[in-house]
Amino acid sequence: MKNIIYKPWLTKGLALLFCLGLSLSACNNVLEDVDDLSNYPAQGTFDDEQTVNAYLSALYSSTFSGWPLNFGNYSNESGGIIGSDWITENNGTMKFWPYDIIRRVNIMLEELPAGQIPTEDQVEMEAQAKFIRAYLYFKMVYYHGGVPIITKPQDLEDNLNVSRNSTAECFDFIISDLDHAIANLPGRYEGGEFGKIDQATARAFKGRVLLYKASPQFNPSNPYDNGYWEDAYQANTQAKEFLDANGYGLLENYTDVFETSQHKENIFSVVYVDPVKTNGRGEDAVRPLSESKNATGGDQPIWALAEAFPMKDGKMPGDPTSAYTYDLQSFWENRDPRFEATLVWNGAAYPLSGKTDRRQYTMSNIALPVDAFGYIIQGESHYRTGLYCRKGIMEELSQELVNTNDVDWPEIRYAEILFNFAESANETGHTNEAFKVLKDIRQRAGIEPGDDGNFGLNDGMSREEMRETILHEKFIEMAFEGQRFWDLRRHRMLDRLDGMRKYGIMATKLNGKAYNEVTPEDINAANNYNLMPDDFTYEVVELITNGPTQMSMPEKYYFFPIQLSHIDRNTNLEQNIGWEGGTFDPTL
Incomplete structure (x- = not known):
């Protein structure tokens, strides 16, 4: 506590x-x-x-x-x-x-x-x-x-x-x-x-x-x-x-x-203090619904985020120079410790509500229906991804008290200042200073230093390579802290989101059995938290299969429009270029 x-x-x-x-x-x-x-x-x-x-x-x-x-x-x-x-x-x-x-x-x-x-x-x-x-x-x-x-x-x-x-x-x-x-x-x-x-x-x-x-x-x-x-x-x-x-x-x-x-x-x-000011995290919306109240589905991680975390030695999954072999069927093994600190996957230990031995399941007919991610639940794929967010959760709170979470929101934290320093250092020719920031961040994360002491980072990165590495490291370090969209936008990289499809990780089989083949004994094992993540088979599946399936991030989103109602009341307000009737240039 x-x-x-x-x-x-x-x-x-x-x-x-x-x-x-x-x-x-x-x-x-x-x-x-x-x-x-x-x-x-x-x-x-x-x-x-x-x-x-x-x-x-x-x-x-x-x-x-x-x-x-x-x-x-x-x-x-x-x-x-x-x-x-x-x-x-x-x-x-x-x-x-x-x-x-x-x-x-x-x-x-x-x-x-x-x-x-x-x-x-x-x-x-x-x-x-x-x-x-x-x-x-x-x-x-x-x-x-x-x-x-x-x-x-x-x-x-x-x-x-x-x-x-x-x-x-x-x-x-x-x-x-x-x-x-x-x-x-x-x-x-x-x-x-x-x-x-x-x-x-x-x-x-x-x-x-x-x-x-x-x-x-x-x-x-x-x-x-x-x-x-x-x-x-x-x-x-x-x-x-x-x-x-x-x-x-x-x-x-x-x-x-x-x-x-x-x-x-x-x-x-x-600052949040129970009972005066609580639930700034919105924990009642982030937890699995079986351990929450009223609603859930908030901050549900997608596969792109899970893929972004390196292995324990700092190398990316599948990198042949990594000391750790990566396999989709054990995607959680030997990862950067921030992976487990941020994400919850099928079969992972997630001791909510004082249930110290609790595990989170997501496979249909194994998980509780309100937590499941599978093909058979109408509309489910829109709100479930097969992963849950662990960051900022007060796991000891009971289901009844879930909205009394009083974790402070870190509007500005030291890690962000390090990233800001690293970015500006890299763009002004101080690449070594930026490199040290990345090593400090990774050392704190618990990534192995390796024989060269570089924590999986490559020596001799160019300015462009360092820029990309900084942005990627910040992506995983500050996941769900409201930074990623703005970072891509200020770097004019929204094209990386435009046309993007989103995917989740689905547990499709338990010891070779499909969801409709599981036995009462299997369900009892789940109820007693005896099923492990590697008892299941996994597939990467697209989340949205009806309605809009691709992200749309047009060029004009680099500056949002002034709301028309403001302009209607004040004709001296110009609209931004790129929007209807726009004449104002918002750039420097």
């Missing part, structure tokens, strides 16, 4: 906010609806430290969410086909327009200096607010490109028909807010203050922002030789050095990253 620390600064602040009636949800989007622009916090809100913290806590809650459940459906991590017309100008898919929250941030920044809180106590509050604003603007920019920069709370008498700022102007604005946060926040919050934005958070996030700015997404005509890569390298170098100096680093045990709290790898976390 993980160590739980109560967070009074967050939970008491939110409670006070609503007790005072300072509801902030009524402020509508200032760029589409002006009905509530006169809605302002109550007089005196910014005169008292407790009410300011309540206001700030509400901004945290509105901005930072938990695990990105099912986001792997958009890439090659989990099941689900993204068909054509997934994103349109009219629908709400992949639209991000949080000007209601930004208005609240701007209110705080405007009113706080005029309040009665001592100036020296305002500094950290203002810096946290500016980080939140930078975070929101950054997400808008990587969704849509340049957007209107609003720094004051708009009123009814203001001109609300604002135009989009250029993408370059938006990046400058984001970096300015982050630099302010870096200059005015303490190095690291710990103990009861853990979960608050600090200098470590701001430095790490600045590295992420500048990595995106340098990326092919924003620089299609000069994807890897533009000058922004040097900026990204410098920022990520500074972030890594600061984090190292302040006690951050990789945990020794990979699974502890997701099952313990307040550790040295979590730089910025969304």
